[in-house]
Amino acid sequence: MSKSLTKSILSGDRRSLAHLLTQVENGSPEGLAALDEIFPFTGKAHLIGVTGAPGTGKSSLVNQIALQYRRPTIGIPKRVAIVAVDPSSPFTGGAVLGDRVRMRDLAGDPGVFIRSMASRGSLGGLAQATAAMVQVFDAAGYDVIMIETVGAGQTEVDIARLAHTTLVVEAPGLGDEIQAIKAGILEIADIIVVNKADLPGVENTERALKGMLDLAHPLEKVFRHHGQAMAIPAGEPENASLWVPPILLTIAADGTDVGELIKAIEQHAQHLHQSGDWDRRARARLVSEFEALLTETLVAQFRSSIPDVRYNEVVDRLAQHTLSPWEAVKMLLG
Amino acid sequence: MGERKIRVLVAKPGLDGHDRGAKVVARALRDAGMEVIYTGLRQTPEMIAEAALQEDVDVVGLSILSGAHMALIPRVLELLKANRQEHVKIFVGGIIPDEDAPRLKELGVTGIYGPGAPTGKIINEIRASLESSK
Numbered sequence: 001m002s003k004s005l006t007k008s009i010l011s012g013d014r015r016s017l018a019h020l021l022t023q024v025e026n027g028s029p030e031g032l033a034a035l036d037e038i039f040p041f042t043g044k045a046h047l048i049g050v051t052g053a054p055g056t057g058k059s060s061l062v063n064q065i066a067l068q069y070r071r072p073t074i075g076i077p078k079r080v081a082i083v084a085v086d087p088s089s090p091f092t093g094g095a096v097l098g099d100r101v102r103m104r105d106l107a108g109d110p111g112v113f114i115r116s117m118a119s120r121g122s123l124g125g126l127a128q129a130t131a132a133m134v135q136v137f138d139a140a141g142y143d144v145i146m147i148e149t150v151g152a153g154q155t156e157v158d159i160a161r162l163a164h165t166t167l168v169v170e171a172p173g174l175g176d177e178i179q180a181i182k183a184g185i186l187e188i189a190d191i192i193v194v195n196k197a198d199l200p201g202v203e204n205t206e207r208a209l210k211g212m213l214d215l216a217h218p219l220e221k222v223f224r225h226h227g228q229a230m231a232i233p234a235g236e237p238e239n240a241s242l243w244v245p246p247i248l249l250t251i252a253a254d255g256t257d258v259g260e261l262i263k264a265i266e267q268h269a270q271h272l273h274q275s276g277d278w279d280r281r282a283r284a285r286l287v288s289e290f291e292a293l294l295t296e297t298l299v300a301q302f303r304s305s306i307p308d309v310r311y312n313e314v315v316d317r318l319a320q321h322t323l324s325p326w327e328a329v330k331m332l333l334g
Numbered sequence: 335m336g337e338r339k340i341r342v343l344v345a346k347p348g349l350d351g352h353d354r355g356a357k358v359v360a361r362a363l364r365d366a367g368m369e370v371i372y373t374g375l376r377q378t379p380e381m382i383a384e385a386a387l388q389e390d391v392d393v394v395g396l397s398i399l400s401g402a403h404m405a406l407i408p409r410v411l412e413l414l415k416a417n418r419q420e421h422v423k424i425f426v427g428g429i430i431p432d433e434d435a436p437r438l439k440e441l442g443v444t445g446i447y448g449p450g451a452p453t454g455k456i457i458n459e460i461r462a463s464l465e466s467s468k
Contacts, residue, residue, distance in 0.1 A: 015418060018390040026338055093339070094364035100385060101374035107381040114388055118339070118369045 006037040025129045038139035045138040049163030051149040056171040057195040059102035060252035068262050078143035079111045087150050088118040124158035125149035160188035165268045169193045172201040189245045191264050197249035243271050340368040342393040345382045346375050350400035362453035383413035398428040423463045
């Protein structure tokens with residue numbers, strides 16, 4: 001079953017693609033088996049992350065970027081996949097996924113595939129299966145994969161680990177210079193977009209962001225993923241052509257200056273290739289995914305090797321505060 | 335991981351601009367633990383069928399108050415069939431005269447709800463329809 005499913009994905013069957021995305025999202029055995037099979041076909045697409053506070057116009061911007069990739073002024077149109085993540089309710093597990101509402105211009109184009117995704121309890125702006133779903137699109141031959149995050153706010157940095165190019169979308173009137181110098185979301189930006197540039201106050205927003213950028217660029221980006229720090233080196237110092245995130249003003253509602261944004265995205269991709277960062281980022285991402293998987297598997301393996309009685313005994317002593325968590329680990333492993 | 339959520343597409347085909355009902359239902363289904371993809375106003379049957387395919391939904395909910403249901407719904411059903419999506423259950427809400435209901439059911443619509451229909455009834459019938467086709 002899964003062999004033929006993989007085959008139809010690679011040959012471009014959209015129904016099979018949609019079906020596999022569901023299997024992967026649900027972590028079914030069929031989905032996991034297919035991920036193994038498609039892995040050799042991944043690693044070609046340009047992954048573009050789009051993040052920012054709710055209401056800054058992320059979905060509208062994604063819509064416009066996709067339109068431009070489909071109708072380029074020069075060159076051939078690129079095939080575009082969009083993964084749009086919206087929050088799940090922490091109480092019922094349900095979700096209303098509304099990103100498609102802003103993407104109606106893309107309807108009827110067979111070169112575009114939009115998939116909405118609920119965060120399903122995951123923090124950090126992506127769902128647990130987002131990276132795997134992106135792999136499926138990658139294998140299916142989409143040239144550009146845009147990942148739109150939940151839009152929760154300040155610590156949504158998982159996207160920078162996944163994407164090659166991360167756009168952080170701001171809008172006028174959302175905060176002052178203090179917001180701009182806080183750690184977190186702005187640090188991960190490869191390109192900063194001030195959307196809704198027709199609103200009053202856009203100069204202030206732009207100035208605050210410029211001020212923040214002029215202060216410093218860290219030479220090495222370190223992301224925390226599953227509790228582990230993951231360093232993405234910023235190129236060898238001698239040939240370091242450091243990427244300084246440009247600030248671009250757009251109006252996604254009518255597409256104003258989205259062409260300029262596309263140019264910046266392409267320049268960033270070029271920079272990643274020339275500096276070797278493209279491969280370094282890909283490698284760091286795979287290592288981090290691999291190590292997380294290794295940890296998960298080892299823990300599960302170890303857990304199944306310990307009788308429940310003994311395990312519960314240790315947990316009980318923890319709860320009684322007669323054993324510290326460190327001693328507990330020593331005791332179980334020793 | 336490992337969970338199977340009911341995925342529902344809620345769409346408003348045609349030209350009427352009244353989406354309060356669709357939003358109330360979307361919210362109720364969310365609170366029932368379903369994942370609702372809301373597509374907004376003025377969708378063509380083609381847009382709805384395409385979204386249903388890409389999102390791999392179990393259920394499509396159509397809200398129509400314009401009176402064009404006898405033109406729009408058969409077209410949506412036809413397109414779903416063309417996409418090999420016959421397993422998708424269709425639920426319709428809005429202003430559907432009683433005399434049109436039998437014909438729509440015959441075409442393959444699973445449930446029809448008018449103004450004032452309790453959301454609990456819709457939720458139960460969606461769950462039951464998916465349960466029985468397993």
